[in-house]
Amino acid sequence: MKNVFAKNGQVFVRKNSYGTLFVGSFESSEKAPLCEGAGYVGMLNKNGLTISPTPLDSGLPDRLLGQGIKAALEASVWVKLTTPGSLMVRAFQSFEDSNWWTFYGVSDVGLDSSLFPLDTAGHGWFRLEERKVTPILAPLDAVGVTPAQVLDCPVWPGPGEHSYRLPQHPQKWCQKYHEINVVLGKAKGDAEVARFLLDGIKVSQELSHLSPLLSDSYDVNYLKYLFFLSQNNYLAPDKPLTAAQVELRTKKINAFFLESLEMDVSNKNKSRVPKIG
Numbered sequence: 039m040k041n042v043f044a045k046n047g048q049v050f051v052r053k054n055s056y057g058t059l060f061v062g063s064f065e066s067s068e069k070a071p072l073c074e075g076a077g078y079v080g081m082l083n084k085n086g087l088t089i090s091p092t093p094l095d096s097g098l099p100d101r102l103l104g105q106g107i108k109a110a111l112e113a114s115v116w117v118k119l120t121t122p123g124s125l126m127v128r129a130f131q132s133f134e135d136s137n138w139w140t141f142y143g144v145s146d147v148g149l150d151s152s153l154f155p156l157d158t159a160g161h162g163w164f165r166l167e168e169r170k171v172t173p174i175l176a177p178l179d180a181v182g183v184t185p186a187q188v189l190d191c192p193v194w195p196g197p198g199e200h201s202y203r204l205p206q207h208p209q210k211w212c213q214k215y216h217e218i219n220v221v222l223g224k225a226k227g228d229a230e231v232a233r234f235l236l237d238g239i240k241v242s243q244e245l246s247h248l249s250p251l252l253s254d255s256y257d258v259n260y261l262k263y264l265f266f267l268s269q270n271n272y273l274a275p276d277k278p279l280t281a282a283q284v285e286l287r288t289k290k291i292n293a294f295f296l297e298s299l300e301m302d303v304s305n306k307n308k309s310r311v312p313k314i315g
Contacts, residue, residue, distance in 0.1 A: 060142060064138070067168065087171070111186065127142070272290050
């Protein structure tokens with residue numbers, strides 16, 4: 039099989055005391071024979087991003103499935119490579135039926151500093167083109183956020199001329215979390231009802247390892263938020279969003295908090311009305 043080349047894309051680099059971390063998106067030169075979640079040897083140098091199609095493993099261990107990029111980057115699931123410019127890469131499709139991939143990885147040897155200059159925080163942003171890589175101005179300040187969280191800003195290339203905000207999970211897990219949120223939205227803000235409904239989901243062997251994470255779903259404010267979204271037909275699987283779509287989503291979230299605040303004020307005012315008789 040041929041190596042996979044990035045003909046278009048962008049990568050964020052963070053260097054710390056543990057090594058060099060990467061997260062980004064790229065469009066492959068042709069249909070990439072990559073298995074989502076599996077680890078591959080990648081090279082990031084003056085010739086851009088190249089990925090060998092021979093996997094180093096079959097994917098993340100079961101305990102990490104569905105936990106996102108942050109958990110994977112922090113886990114001991116990365117093979118130490120010694121060739122300058124080499125990194126271990128994992129990827130999943132960013133857009134359905136496309137050659138665009140979200141990728142993340144770790145390098146123990148780091149990058150050529152003359153080609154990949156980093157700022158004082160150890161961060162760098164680079165444009166990927168076929169057989170070429172170019173430093174670019176940082177589209178956002180990544181200090182204080184994880185490498186995975188930079189995907190949550192609409193600064194990533196994708197199909198067409200738009201920049202996108204990208205999910206931190208493969209499409210399969212975005213759909214599963216959506217199904218969970220639909221169920222929790224039916225609890226109407228009641229934590230006990232949510233616990234009952236969620237117990238039926240967690241018995242699934244595929245989701246059982248997520249029980250500690252799902253326990254946060256009993257938060258009353260979060261449940262009210264999901265109920266608000268479901269009532270207004272806003273619930274949908276996580277997917278790439280343009281800047282305009284992110285702005286619309288933010289307006290929906292703000293509408294929820296405004297409505298909640300107005301309800302709280304109304305309830306407090308009612309409690310202050312003196313009883314007659």
